[in-house]
Amino acid sequence: MMNLPFNGYTVLDLTRIRSGPTCVKQFADWGADVIKIEPPEDTAGYGNRDSSDFQNLHRNKRSLTLDLKTPEGQEILGKLVDRADVLVENFRPGVQRRIGVDWESLHARNPRLVLGSISGFGQTGPYAERPGFDQVAQGMGGLMSITGLPGQGPVRVGVPIADLTAGLFCAMGITMALLDRERTGQGQWVQSSLLQAQIAMLDFQATRWLIDGHVPEQAGNDHPTAVPMGVYPTSDGSMNIAVNGARMWVDFCQVIGRPDLIDDPDYCGPRERLANRDKLNALLYAITRTWTAHDLTEALLATGIPCGPIxxxxxxxxxxxxxxxxxxxxxxxxxxxxxxxxxxxxxxxxxxxxxxSASPDAGQHSDEILAELGYAAGEIATLREKKVT
Structure with a gap:
């Protein structure tokens, strides 16, 4: 295998559902030895192993089944922690301490270990103990209030964006902590949450409130602040068109055969076009419907106007x-x-x-990993008989 950035790093994966596996996947794909630790008997939250979703999330891992409620399971986990660079978990805050993966315990055992924790709402605070779920975070984080058509009511985004971005932000934080460890010799506790990630993804919509004092609303397929920018009908479907700036407005008007609109007082500048969005779009819809999506795309791209199919x-x-x-x-x-x-x-x-490597079967690598920790074949058989692994 090619020498990749995380070759030589060991990541212990105690995550479930999506945010944690999304985080760990970044390290697995870029060379880390990822050990997925899961219960000996699969429980709710670990997913249908045969699903396409599970197969995509858990590739490039080795699987070790381990009962962390037993002394033997805790001992094995401790030996893994001694050797690991990173441990990632996304339990509800408080659960970590019960199974021995809280920051204080881990840092005392292996000061170089980086701990990545993903929660619904943060490790502390009034909502810390609440269970996290992507759509709940989308709602509480404001995204559902700006998604969908005007007046439609709240609409969720079609992917679990809070889960995904919390995982990616956590992976970024872990990478930063590993770089910092090169300087200090000490690991760090990296924390991310669905709520924080969702709010961060509001981006300019958040600053419209924080800086301008404006509460954004649903804009449907229209860009909240730029016109014409959004979905436009053609004779054989719909397409996205993004006209941004004075030069593009001039070129756009010429392409569609309406140069008279360039200096029209209702549309001549961005503020005027925004103020008259509905009237302008109604006019443009009638024009774009006379084009095929292919022909209009080619004509607009020839002038450098961003556009494309849906x-x-x-x-x-x-x-x-x-x-x-x-x-x-x-x-x-x-x-x-x-x-x-x-x-x-x-x-x-x-x-x-x-x-x-494809997503592993549960416990597929248990014997291999335990042997690496120094367990003899007889000891491994005993652990299996006791359902520790």
Whole structure:
């Protein structure tokens, strides 16, 4: 396997559902030895192993089944902690202490260990003990109030964006902590939460309130502050068009055969177009409907105006640019055969992330990992008989 940035690092994965596995996946794909620790008998929250979702989230890992409620299980976990660089968990705050993966215990045992914790609402505070769920965070974090058509009522985003971004932010924090460890020799406790991640993703919508005192509302497919920018009908479907700035406005008006709109007092500047959005869009809809999506796309791209089709998921992966980019990677599964999985969304010159193994069966690597810790075959058999592993 190619020498990757996290080769030589060991990550202990005690995560479930999505936010934690999303975090850990970043290290697994870029070379870390990720040991997925899970109960000997699969419980709710660890997922259907045969699902496409599970297969995508848990590739590149080794699986160790371990009952952390037993003294033997705690002892094995301690030995793993002694050797590990990172431990990631997304239990509800308070659970960590009951199973011995709280920051104080881990740091005392291995001062170099980096702990990554993802929660619903933070490790402290009035909501710390609440269970976290992506859609709850979308609602509490304001996203559902600005998603959907005006007056439609709250709408969730079509992916678990709070889970995903909390995991990615935690992975970024862990990487920073590993870099800091090179300087200090000490690990750090990295904390992220669904609520924090969701609020961070509000971006300019949040600053419209924080700086301008304006509460954003639902804008549907229209951009909240720019016109024309959004979804426009054509004779054979809909497409996105993004006209941004004075030069693009001039070019756009010329492409659609309406140069008279360039200096029209209702539309001549961005403030005027925003104030008259509904009237302008009604006029533009009538024009764009006379074009095919292909022809209008080609005409606009020729002048440098951003635009493109609105694809269903199957069409996404048929797109020639998507096929050119390393978006999809493959791995052979011993039972499912060749699988297509989502690759990493960024590239580093001179190296490629590796999907070298499919999602493991529960406990598939237990014997291997225990042997690495110094357990003899007879001891491993005894642990299995006692259902510790």
């Amino acid at each position: 694809n269903t998921i199957d069409k996404v992966f048929e797109d020639p640019q998507v096929q050119h980019l390393p978006v999809v990677m493959t791995v052979d599964h011993p039972k499912r055969g060749r699988q297509h999985l989502l690759g990493q969304p960024f590239q580093v010159e001179g190296m490629e992330p590796a999907i070298h």
